[in-house]
Amino acid sequence: MSLFDLSGQVAIVTGGSRGIGRAICHALAAHGAKVVVSSRKLDACEQVVADIRAAGGTAIAHACNIGYKDQLRGLVDAAASAYGGIDTLVCNAAVNPYHGPSADMPDEAFDKVMASNVRSNWWLSNMAMPKMAERGGGAVIIVSSIAGYLGSDELGAYALSKAADLQLARNIAVEWGARNVRANCISPGLIRTDFARALWENPEALRRRLRGTPLGRIGEPDEIAGAAVFLASPAGRFMTGQGIVIDGGRVIGGAAFDE
Secondary structure, X not given: OOOOOXXXXXXXXXXXXXXXXXXXXXXXXXXXXXEEEEEOOHHXXXXXXXXXXXXXXXXXXXXXXXXXXXXXXHHHHHHHHHHOOOOEEEEOOOOOOOOEOHHHOOHHHHHHHHHHHHHHHHHHHHHHHHHHHHOOOEEEEEEOOHHHOOOOOOEHHHHHHHHHHHHHHHHHHHHHHHHOEEEEEEEEOOEOOOOOHHHHOOHHHHHHHHHOOOOOOOEOOHHHHHHHHHHHOHHHOOOOOOEEEEOOOOHHHOHHHOO
């Protein structure tokens, strides 16, 4: 058996229509998983599905706003109805509506960050994990960030939410390990996505960030997707409660001193 064979698996990916989520959808499908591509916009999900099918993979689209519990329940039910169960959940969707000092952040923006980046993952995991356990186990993969490891003077609430995601994975690992459900985080550094455009489009801001990055560049979405395949596959079946940092060496390169 191939260590990275996902044949027979059913995977849900939130925020799957672009960036890191899109790359993860393609990678999971390429390794044999049936993928449920989800984001707020159905047409964007359907384009990803069309591309996956054109490459020989299997996928369906399902629109879902992660801020609404009933829509998350609908996503889980749709995956189980279409493919008979759930094996892998990738919680990738996230928001960051504010850049700047934490003291100036509106309460509404703070609440939105914590609800979307933490509570929705908590809700969705608790909905999906019983279905994983019914099939003998599964994997929850939360896309966190290196922001969860560092202090920040402009992304304080976002960093707080990503640190909470790391703890969420640890809690799930402890609570669900006896039922063979694993949970881990992927913590990317700066990746060339629309979500992070404000952090890499400005040449001076990019120069400062790269100064403490040993590889001297930002990452591409495809360079994150392989970790999701590993965590979902037999190769990752003894790993749980951990965070994988994929950042070109930024965290160990003195990132906290280059902001």
